[in-house]
Amino acid sequence: MFDMTWTGRVRFGAGVSAQVGELLRSLGAERVVVVTDENMERLGTADRICAHLEAAEVHSCVFAGVEPEPSVETTDAVAELAREHDCQAVVGLGGGSCMDVAKAVSILITNQGSAAAYQGQGLVKVPGVPKVMIPTTAGTGSEVTSTAVLSRKGDGFKGSISDDRLRPDYSFLDPELTFTMPPKVTASTGMDALVHALEGYTGRQASPFSDLFAREALTRIGKWLRIATWNGKDLEARSEMLLASFYAGVTLANAGVGACHALAYPLGGSFGVGHGCCNALMLPYVVRYNVPARSDRYAQAAAWLGLGTEGWPDREAALACAEGLEDLVEDLSLPRKLSALKAGIEEKHFDALAEVALGMADFLENNPRPLDKKACIVLYKEAF
Ligand SMILES: [Fe+2]
Numbered sequence: 001m002f003d004m005t006w007t008g009r010v011r012f013g014a015g016v017s018a019q020v021g022e023l024l025r026s027l028g029a030e031r032v033v034v035v036t037d038e039n040m041e042r043l044g045t046a047d048r049i050c051a052h053l054e055a056a057e058v059h060s061c062v063f064a065g066v067e068p069e070p071s072v073e074t075t076d077a078v079a080e081l082a083r084e085h086d087c088q089a090v091v092g093l094g095g096g097s098c099m100d101v102a103k104a105v106s107i108l109i110t111n112q113g114s115a116a117a118y119q120g121q122g123l124v125k126v127p128g129v130p131k132v133m134i135p136t137t138a139g140t141g142s143e144v145t146s147t148a149v150l151s152r153k154g155d156g157f158k159g160s161i162s163d164d165r166l167r168p169d170y171s172f173l174d175p176e177l178t179f180t181m182p183p184k185v186t187a188s189t190g191m192d193a194l195v196h197a198l199e200g201y202t203g204r205q206a207s208p209f210s211d212l213f214a215r216e217a218l219t220r221i222g223k224w225l226r227i228a229t230w231n232g233k234d235l236e237a238r239s240e241m242l243l244a245s246f247y248a249g250v251t252l253a254n255a256g257v258g259a260c261h262a263l264a265y266p267l268g269g270s271f272g273v274g275h276g277c278c279n280a281l282m283l284p285y286v287v288r289y290n291v292p293a294r295s296d297r298y299a300q301a302a303a304w305l306g307l308g309t310e311g312w313p314d315r316e317a318a319l320a321c322a323e324g325l326e327d328l329v330e331d332l333s334l335p336r337k338l339s340a341l342k343a344g345i346e347e348k349h350f351d352a353l354a355e356v357a358l359g360m361a362d363f364l365e366n367n368p369r370p371l372d373k374k375a376c377i378v379l380y381k382e383a384f
Contacts, residue, residue: 002207005253007144008169012243014235017134017174020049020091021056027130029089031059033082035102036093037066043180045136049093061085069268070097072152075115079108089130092168095189096140096275099133100148103166106131115150119159124166133168136177138228138241139189139276141196141249143171151269158269173246175238183229187332188276190225190241193217193248194325195279200248200255202290202297203366210255213247215304220244222305229332258367259357260286263379266356271343280334281341285382287322291315293369298322338384350380
């Protein structure tokens, strides 16, 4: 038995973001808020999207101040702006942070109070206004999922609003918008997508439905991530990676993630290391730890990633998967050791980091092999 969830409508292809105005107009929206960041403003992407909106007589107000680890406070401020301007729809333009804030703003326009009141599972009472996502990175999966991760400046708490009502209504996947991503962002967001697909495929909640998407994501990432990273203007590589991110997002939405995400989260929360970067770093160690529990699935993943292990015994192929991932991280010039991050992480922090990781109970329960605090600390030590 399995339960599958799908996303809203998705339009994919070079140049499709130009159609966003028409779509919003057809929904009857006359005023929308565009939620984005400084980068999109500086690169002129926000202006281009606003011009497409204006051409369809949809008026926009732009909030270009979303920060990398977006906060409840920022989200509340954007919701206030959207209410003041009587916005009837929300456009999330950028990476996962911008899309997460946009999704939360959509439900705050119609529900009272602060985003903090909705952090948790299924707390949203009234459906939000239509939300349209336009990702400009390829990896977070936020264009598909029904969660928004927000931190609180006051007490440093970082938690998700997780509710079906957060699921995007429309996503415009336009690979041309990912041309501007620098190599490091391409590499780290692409690795995040890889981890979504691999943790979903090897996790306890994997289903025949999520497996389909995991396979398609891993096959594409294995073939195209290096090319997209080092040849950013290659349209085919950018298209395949954007599609892979979408497929990995469907896997994530249906099958969840595992120990790699649990161990990566506190590195982002306490030391500000980028989400994809932490995941890429921790992944080979987590895979080696998990091999005894699901060598069959890691062996299959190795074949999909193009590691040439077809016909090998499962255990050897699964261990080759960990090695192949290390080579990939190296080829992408991402850090392979915590000590190389220059983020101030020291061995004395491992106990507290493991404590936070253990708090990510959903992730750990989905991991194929159980982890206790000692196992978390051992993995941090190996990765140091
Ligand atoms: Fe992730």
